[in-house]
Amino acid sequence: MIETDVIVVGAGPAGSSAAKHAALGGAKVILIDKKSEIGSPKRCAEGVSIEGLERLGIKPNHRWITKKIEGVRIQSPDGTDIWLTEDQVKLPEAGYILERKVFDKYMAMDAARAGAEIRVKTLVTGVEKIKDGYIVETESMGKEETYKCKILIAADGPEGHVARWAGLKPAAKAKEMESGVQYEMCNVEFEKQGVIEFYLGSCAPGGYVWIFPKGEDIANVGLAVLPHKAEKTAIEYLDDFVANSPYLKNAQAVEINVGGDPVGGMTKKLYDDNIMVCGDAAGQVNPLTGGGIISGMTGGMCAGQVAAEAIKEDCSKKFLKQYDTIAHEALDHEIKRYKKVQEYLLTLSDEELDSIAHAFEDETFEKISTTEIVKKLVKISPKALLKLGKFV
16 A cells, blocks of 8 residues: 555646645645546646736746737627727736646646656546545556545546545536537638637527637637537537638647536535545636636645645644635635626527627727626626626
8 A cells, every 4th residue: 555645636737736735835745647648638728817827826838838818809699799909908817828738747747846746547446535534546557556645635627536436516516517629720710810719609508619829820619518508519519610610611620629617616515534625626617717727726726735734733624624715715706706797698698698799899998807898798788787786
């Protein structure tokens, strides 16, 4: 049996963040991932904010940045465009499009440099609660190994097997799990370079279509839908969009990614004796955008820091409640507010979205952020004022 202080399951950004900060705090850490290559396959549109990276103390690196975001385009169902580009407005929430296959490896390397050990192509097959921690069963390359840890951190994505095995409820109910599918494509045409594009309405019921540029003619083209609002599968909606988009008439897919995205908010229970949950497994995702890289890494950082202190003092749920407190302090403001906006948008028809877009055409922005867009929305829409007045 291999004994350690902390085991982190899942070497995505949240898990690597947890492993890094637990190791920096002096804990002996093992980071386990089932994949043979950390970061592959990717399961997101790869956008992050510069401010979010700064909060996490991560310096941008050209090796994992493919494009700097220079603006936003939002298109309503009737084709009305709202352009918000840096030549017109300030972009305080500007960001980057990543190459996740490289970024995730770099984050795992940061954890390793902090002192964590990494086990790739290692599948966790079961966990068992014992008096002073957890037993973790794994299988790797036909070899079974058993680990013992004082603290288990579950960062195994939206499926959340580890938390479920440990008796913690999953983050998202079935109706709050978006179904996402994405192509990485070449031969994509852009009206403006460096602009991330969002297409709203019945083209992606319960979600939206995105085109995120990664190069001169390369982009992530994808969408997410809420299955209970959709009449077709996610891939059917995406193929329809691609077939009808003038910007994609010559585009070719070189990669396809699929996965679930929990947009129901954070799980009610993030911890128990000797265990914490972070990242997508904990619902640490922006419900409006579906983005979870920065918020997941923030949750992972909180979990890692608390784990390092718990190893020195007390690994019971009484002590680990600190994680619940600081994670909610760090993330609630964004997650709860944008959950309300998401719920409001779900009530809008294509015609109402068009009407709002027409009103937005006459609006001017001094700066652009999700909050500023919602403020304008409240200003121009009585229905939004009723639903979101407290947002601002």
